[in-house]
Amino acid sequence: MQHKNTVLSLLLSVILFSCSQEKKLPFLGPKSVNAKGDTVYHQIPAFQFLNQDSLIVTEKDVKGKVYVADFFFTTCPTICPKMKTQMLRIYERYKDHDEVRIISHSIDPDFDNTSVLKDYATRLQVKAPKWNLLTGDKAAIYKLGQKSYMVSAQEDPNEAGGFVHSGAFILVDKNRHVRGIYDGTVETEVNHLLEDMEILLNER
Amino acid sequence: MKYLLLLLTPFFFSCQSKEEITQQQYSVEGMALYQTHCENCHQADGSGLRDLYPSIQKTKLSPEALACLLKNGKKGNGFMPANAKIQALDIAELITYMREKWGGKKQIYPVDSVKLALKNCR
Numbered sequence: 079m080q081h082k083n084t085v086l087s088l089l090l091s092v093i094l095f096s097c098s099q100e101k102k103l104p105f106l107g108p109k110s111v112n113a114k115g116d117t118v119y120h121q122i123p124a125f126q127f128l129n130q131d132s133l134i135v136t137e138k139d140v141k142g143k144v145y146v147a148d149f150f151f152t153t154c155p156t157i158c159p160k161m162k163t164q165m166l167r168i169y170e171r172y173k174d175h176d177e178v179r180i181i182s183h184s185i186d187p188d189f190d191n192t193s194v195l196k197d198y199a200t201r202l203q204v205k206a207p208k209w210n211l212l213t214g215d216k217a218a219i220y221k222l223g224q225k226s227y228m229v230s231a232q233e234d235p236n237e238a239g240g241f242v243h244s245g246a247f248i249l250v251d252k253n254r255h256v257r258g259i260y261d262g263t264v265e266t267e268v269n270h271l272l273e274d275m276e277i278l279l280n281e282r
Numbered sequence: 283m284k285y286l287l288l289l290l291t292p293f294f295f296s297c298q299s300k301e302e303i304t305q306q307q308y309s310v311e312g313m314a315l316y317q318t319h320c321e322n323c324h325q326a327d328g329s330g331l332r333d334l335y336p337s338i339q340k341t342k343l344s345p346e347a348l349a350c351l352l353k354n355g356k357k358g359n360g361f362m363p364a365n366a367k368i369q370a371l372d373i374a375e376l377i378t379y380m381r382e383k384w385g386g387k388k389q390i391y392p393v394d395s396v397k398l399a400l401k402n403c404r
Contacts (some may be wrong), residue, residue, distance in 0.1 A: 124401060152361075153361055153363070155322070155323070156322060157322070157364040158322075158335075159322045159323055159335065162331065162334070163325075163331060166331075166332075197359075198334070200333070201332060201333035201334040202331070202332055202333070202334050203332050203333065238363075239363070259331040
């Protein structure tokens with residue numbers, strides 16, 4: 079009986095140890111295989127928008143950075159304020175961390191021009207380049223949201239405010255691979271994001 | 283005389299509590315409306331969000347001005363969405379709730395006052 083117990087505890091410890099291995103994050107989105115037979119992961123493509131300081135922001139600005147992206151508009155009466163409350167947690171925690179960025183895309187770029195975004199950022203007390211609020215070509219923004227970040231973002235006159243968009247926070251690694259999608263309106267979900275952020279920051 | 287007093291007592295109490303009950307109904311409905319229409323921006327505790335959404339804990343707006351703001355919103359700087367669908371009763375309940383929660387005033391803000399205020403919005 080004692081022998082049996084030893085075997086059992088040995089077995090259990092194997093399972094326990096394998097569980098306590100470092101957590102790894104998945105690569106989200108469609109994968110493909112290149113000519114060499116290597117897996118190519120879904121990647122956020124090159125982009126170019128204007129931020130609240132009327133400066134051009136491109137994919138080069140997030141090179142080697144872990145960043146969180148979301149979609150919003152400044153006059154949004156529904157979920158955006160909740161998202162911004164949660165995004166502020168990320169902003170405050172990584173304020174002085176050079177490897178972290180936040181990108182919020184306006185899905186109402188006709189109204190949200192750079193001066194509207196500047197006013198919004200000032201009142202939210204956040205600054206670029208840590209937190210870039212971006213505006214630009216509407217079709218390009220919607221395409222980037224739907225195809226690359228895999229979230230809904232489009233006009234819908236039936237919705238309060240005139241736009242439908244997801245409340246998702248998208249976590250992107252240093253090579254522009256999407257590694258996590260979280261509900262940015264829920265505090266506990268954002269807690270998970272903050273944990274996963276640390277995993278990505280430690281990836282080399 | 284003594285019997286008369288005894289007879290009147292329950293009547294008196296039930297009258298008072300009826301008013302209290304209505305006030306509580308307004309307040310409870312008002313809280314639900316607050317959660318639906320206001321809390322996203324102004325937060326559950328009314329503290330607002332930095333300079334983006336003002337705190338409503340110590341608002342200096344009169345109930346009349348508040349009624350107009352809830353109905354018509356505010357354009358331009360400090361934008362607040364209008365709410366075409368909101369009814370006078372909803373507004374009365376909301377103001378009752380807010381006054382109780384942040385103004386320490388346990389008193390119904392009547393629907394008639396809301397209707398009058400809405401007629402005179404600037």
